[in-house]
Amino acid sequence: MTVVDAARAWARENGSTFENQLFDLLRIPSISAESQHKGDVLAAAEWIAANLKAIGAEHVQVIATPGHPIVYGDWLHAPGAKTVLIYGHYDVQPAQMSDGWHTDPFEPVVKDNIVYARGSSDDKGQMFIHIKALEAYLKTNGGAPVNVKFLLEGEEEISSKNLMAFLQANQELLAADVCVISDSGSFAIESPAIVTSVRGISYMEIHVQGPATDLHSGGYGGIVHNPALALAQIIAKMHNADNSVAVPGFYDDVVQLTPADRDNLMKTDISEAALKGDTQVPQSWGEAGYTLRERLGARPTLEINGILSGWTGEGSKTVLPAKAMAKVSCRLVANQHPERIYELVRDYVASITPPTVTSRVVLLNKGEPALIDPNIPEMQAAFRAYASGWGSEPVFLREGGSIPIVVDIQRVLGMPVIMMGYGLNNDGAHGPDEHYSLEMFHRGIQTAICFLGEMAT
Amino acid sequence: MTVVDAARAWARENGSTFENQLFDLLRIPSISAESQHKGDVLAAAEWIAANLKAIGAEHVQVIATPGHPIVYGDWLHAPGAKTVLIYGHYDVQPAQMSDGWHTDPFEPVVKDNIVYARGSSDDKGQMFIHIKALEAYLKTNGGAPVNVKFLLEGEEEISSKNLMAFLQANQELLAADVCVISDSGSFAIESPAIVTSVRGISYMEIHVQGPATDLHSGGYGGIVHNPALALAQIIAKMHNADNSVAVPGFYDDVVQLTPADRDNLMKTDISEAALKGDTQVPQSWGEAGYTLRERLGARPTLEINGILSGWTGEGSKTVLPAKAMAKVSCRLVANQHPERIYELVRDYVASITPPTVTSRVVLLNKGEPALIDPNIPEMQAAFRAYASGWGSEPVFLREGGSIPIVVDIQRVLGMPVIMMGYGLNNDGAHGPDEHYSLEMFHRGIQTAICFLGEMAT
Numbered sequence: 084m085t086v087v088d089a090a091r092a093w094a095r096e097n098g099s100t101f102e103n104q105l106f107d108l109l110r111i112p113s114i115s116a117e118s119q120h121k122g123d124v125l126a127a128a129e130w131i132a133a134n135l136k137a138i139g140a141e142h143v144q145v146i147a148t149p150g151h152p153i154v155y156g157d158w159l160h161a162p163g164a165k166t167v168l169i170y171g172h173y174d175v176q177p178a179q180m181s182d183g184w185h186t187d188p189f190e191p192v193v194k195d196n197i198v199y200a201r202g203s204s205d206d207k208g209q210m211f212i213h214i215k216a217l218e219a220y221l222k223t224n225g226g227a228p229v230n231v232k233f234l235l236e237g238e239e240e241i242s243s244k245n246l247m248a249f250l251q252a253n254q255e256l257l258a259a260d261v262c263v264i265s266d267s268g269s270f271a272i273e274s275p276a277i278v279t280s281v282r283g284i285s286y287m288e289i290h291v292q293g294p295a296t297d298l299h300s301g302g303y304g305g306i307v308h309n310p311a312l313a314l315a316q317i318i319a320k321m322h323n324a325d326n327s328v329a330v331p332g333f334y335d336d337v338v339q340l341t342p343a344d345r346d347n348l349m350k351t352d353i354s355e356a357a358l359k360g361d362t363q364v365p366q367s368w369g370e371a372g373y374t375l376r377e378r379l380g381a382r383p384t385l386e387i388n389g390i391l392s393g394w395t396g397e398g399s400k401t402v403l404p405a406k407a408m409a410k411v412s413c414r415l416v417a418n419q420h421p422e423r424i425y426e427l428v429r430d431y432v433a434s435i436t437p438p439t440v441t442s443r444v445v446l447l448n449k450g451e452p453a454l455i456d457p458n459i460p461e462m463q464a465a466f467r468a469y470a471s472g473w474g475s476e477p478v479f480l481r482e483g484g485s486i487p488i489v490v491d492i493q494r495v496l497g498m499p500v501i502m503m504g505y506g507l508n509n510d511g512a513h514g515p516d517e518h519y520s521l522e523m524f525h526r527g528i529q530t531a532i533c534f535l536g537e538m539a540t
Numbered sequence: 541m542t543v544v545d546a547a548r549a550w551a552r553e554n555g556s557t558f559e560n561q562l563f564d565l566l567r568i569p570s571i572s573a574e575s576q577h578k579g580d581v582l583a584a585a586e587w588i589a590a591n592l593k594a595i596g597a598e599h600v601q602v603i604a605t606p607g608h609p610i611v612y613g614d615w616l617h618a619p620g621a622k623t624v625l626i627y628g629h630y631d632v633q634p635a636q637m638s639d640g641w642h643t644d645p646f647e648p649v650v651k652d653n654i655v656y657a658r659g660s661s662d663d664k665g666q667m668f669i670h671i672k673a674l675e676a677y678l679k680t681n682g683g684a685p686v687n688v689k690f691l692l693e694g695e696e697e698i699s700s701k702n703l704m705a706f707l708q709a710n711q712e713l714l715a716a717d718v719c720v721i722s723d724s725g726s727f728a729i730e731s732p733a734i735v736t737s738v739r740g741i742s743y744m745e746i747h748v749q750g751p752a753t754d755l756h757s758g759g760y761g762g763i764v765h766n767p768a769l770a771l772a773q774i775i776a777k778m779h780n781a782d783n784s785v786a787v788p789g790f791y792d793d794v795v796q797l798t799p800a801d802r803d804n805l806m807k808t809d810i811s812e813a814a815l816k817g818d819t820q821v822p823q824s825w826g827e828a829g830y831t832l833r834e835r836l837g838a839r840p841t842l843e844i845n846g847i848l849s850g851w852t853g854e855g856s857k858t859v860l861p862a863k864a865m866a867k868v869s870c871r872l873v874a875n876q877h878p879e880r881i882y883e884l885v886r887d888y889v890a891s892i893t894p895p896t897v898t899s900r901v902v903l904l905n906k907g908e909p910a911l912i913d914p915n916i917p918e919m920q921a922a923f924r925a926y927a928s929g930w931g932s933e934p935v936f937l938r939e940g941g942s943i944p945i946v947v948d949i950q951r952v953l954g955m956p957v958i959m960m961g962y963g964l965n966n967d968g969a970h971g972p973d974e975h976y977s978l979e980m981f982h983r984g985i986q987t988a989i990c991f992l993g994e995m996a997t
Contacts, residue, residue: 116854116856117853176858176859177851182754282758286858294821296968296972296973297972299970299971300845300869301941301942303819304836304843305843306810306815306832307821307824308825315772319776319777353763362751364751365896366896368763378763379759379761384762388768388850390768390772394846394867396634397574398698399573399699400845400867402633402845402971414762439824441822483761484756513757513858516753
């Protein structure tokens with residue numbers, strides 16, 4: 084039996100233990116965006132550090148940052164072999180029953196071999212796979228075929244605010260030959276995906292102010308510009324009739340698709356029927372002239388993530404609101420720049436704000452887009468790992484989501500980043516009833532074991 | 541000393557007692573729209589009933605309805621004299637510190653002879669004036685010059701849901717020669733206003749649904765129509781470029797202004813400077829071709845009272861919301877019909893909803909508009925009461941707000957309704973820091989005493 088096969092067999096035998104460990108981690112509500120959960124985020128970090136120590140990782144530390152901590156740990160006893168840096172995150176998006184969850188988001192429930200819990204797919208479940216893969220080698224062979232380092236952060240859902248500074252200050256600690264990130268999904272279990280591009284983001288708030296205070300809508304309605312109306316009118320000017328973004332200059336830096344790119348993207352195109360089945364929308368939407376996959380992976384967008392003004396509770400309050408707010412995010416593709424896009428949106432909003440109200444646009448978060456060449460050796464090692472460990476050849480996918488860290492690691496640490504997705508796109512990440520297939524969890528562990536083996540060859 | 545003068549003198553002597561009584565009533569958070577305040581609404585009704593009994597009113601009852609109770613009381617010992625029915629309401633709009641209040645909305649604070657509290661102007665303060673006017677007669681003369689009945693409800697801020705049925709079932713109990721309502725304002729203390737028209741209302745919710753659940757904005761942004769965007773696009777089509785309402789048929793039933801009407805309305809026109817000073821808006825807004833007073837009092841409007849979708853809390857949640865909601869109300873003028881306007885808006889929204897989302901429009905509340913002839917004798921009695929009791933001749937005003945009960949009383953009880961406003965338009969009704977001038981409170985009591993006297997002549 085090879086070293087790889089021994090580790091794979093041990094991992095299969097210990098699957099239920101791994102599941103129970105994951106469920107313990109999922110019970111910790113490590114919501115990085117909400118300050119009242121700061122203690123829970125720390126608790127999750129300490130839980131992971133304890134697990135890393137238990138499997139035999141060394142130099143395990145919970146490292147404080149100005150925000151939430153970073154967990155580091157390594158195993159470096161394969162002299163001469165390559166070093167793999169595993170990045171993941173243990174923080175999660177906000178979640179509460181009133182968002183539409185059917186069970187407590189922080190009490191994992193298993194149904195039909197699928198676990199329902201916030202963070203099950205994004206990213207606790209996918210991240211934990213790599214810890215268990217290393218454990219399988221250490222428990223069966225006394226060592227792994229390559230060196231492994233873990234960099235696990237608690238601020239991915241709030242745009243990794245303190246990670247860049249950490250990377251810059253710890254380049255020697257984090258030095259490796261390749262970085263692997265599992266924080267992405269595919270459309271089907273039998274067609275796993277290696278992500279070759281991620282979108283960047285510029286996340287903003289638009290604030291519109293009318294009168295100094297809320298007014299009686301009877302006493303002032305019709306003579307004062309309602310800020311909620313003004314905001315809706317501003318938002319409605321954000322797109323053209325063909326659903327392209329109307330902000331001048333928005334597309335200037337976009338890498339245009341070649342005919343070869345478009346042929347490749349067709350391999351992972353999304354069918355209208357699949358989209359309707361997944362989401363229950365009446366029909367798809369988007370920028371004219373592009374396929375669904377192109378709109379999602381190769382074209383930038385402008386989304387409204389939230390909007391609030393006036394009375395939104397029970398009953399009818401006849402208020403003319405003083406102000407209105409929208410959360411707006413642009414998903415960016417190579418080679419757009421988040422700061423530049425913010426400036427363009429800010430200037431456009433200023434130009435279309437009527438003189439009857441005032442407005443301002445605030446940049447909350449940003450992340451760069453990235454494109455990675457599928458032909459480099461590390462990508463090919465990942466390809467082979469899926470073929471043997473997962474049991475299916477992967478597709479190379481352009482992802483719609485954002486992992487700003489990909490760009491940061493490439494630039495600061497100078498290594499290629501391989502995004503080996505172990506989730507499904509309809510796992511409900513960020514929404515209610517987030518869930519994760521336990522079959523994929525175990526196939527992920529098998530694949531991660533194979534990847535470490537492939538990196539040794 | 542005449543009977544009227546004796547009552548006026550007594551009221552002046554007891555002014556501070558009246559103020560303290562009013563403050564007690566203002567401390568009761570009788571918010572009719574919020575079910576958790578049901579007990580407080582009842583407590584306010586019982587407080588008023590106790591005060592009516594204390595002043596010498598008879599047949600005092602707190603009458604249960606399917607919603608909040610109605611308080612009735614009368615004094616009918618002026619045989620052969622006319623009967624005046626006083627309508628008012630003791631319920632208030634929602635209020636909480638986070639809306640922008642500088643002091644607790646339910647703990648009255650007096651500053652510069654102005655009391656700050658929810659309901660101080662709308663309508664507890666104005667309503668209480670009439671109870672104190674009757675008290676002044678009963679304490680000084682052993683009787684009033686006319687018969688007086690009180691009809692005080694607890695559901696005015698939720699469109700008087702149960703009042704119409706009460707009027708229909710109690711026509712004999714409520715029979716009178718005239719109904720007086722004080723639930724309106726003027727622009728200046730020295731220019732009190734008798735309101736000759738009120739706007740009606742159709743209060744609706746627009747719901748837009750996209751995907752079945754919230755989605756990750758990275759995973760689906762650009763291929764699914766964002767419901768918050770779709771709602772903003774729908775709202776932006778509600779007005780034409782000249783700020784008129786774009787709903788087809790919206791203006792069909794509007795009584796058009798004659799040149800004489802427009803001359804009269806010029807007497808109470810609102811200056812741009814006054815509006816900017818009151819509200820701090822950069823400039824006025826509204827339907828082209830009409831003055832501010834005409835827009836407010838003689839033209840219908842469509843307002844956004846609230847809008848909600850997606851993530852509106854702290855930080856940046858990258859959600860593509862499943863749904864979006866707006867509270868929309870149309871202020872109506874004679875002879876528009878609330879149900880008809882609802883149908884027109886509903887059909888228009890359906891016609892402009894894109895096929896990528898679904899929408900529905902729900903009617904929450906409605907009220908008819910009213911126009912009253914300023915030349916009837918009861919109007920003239922009110923005019924003289926202001927001249928002697930307030931010390932200033934009133935203007936006849938077309939009001940922007942809605943008092944649906946005006947139409948209901950006219951139709952069901954068959955009597956004219958005189959709207960004697962004792963408030964100011966910038967009292968902050970429905971907004972934070974609602975306040976009421978105690979000088980106006982006392983001048984109102986003097987005027988109400990004079991009105992009962994004038995009705996006896």
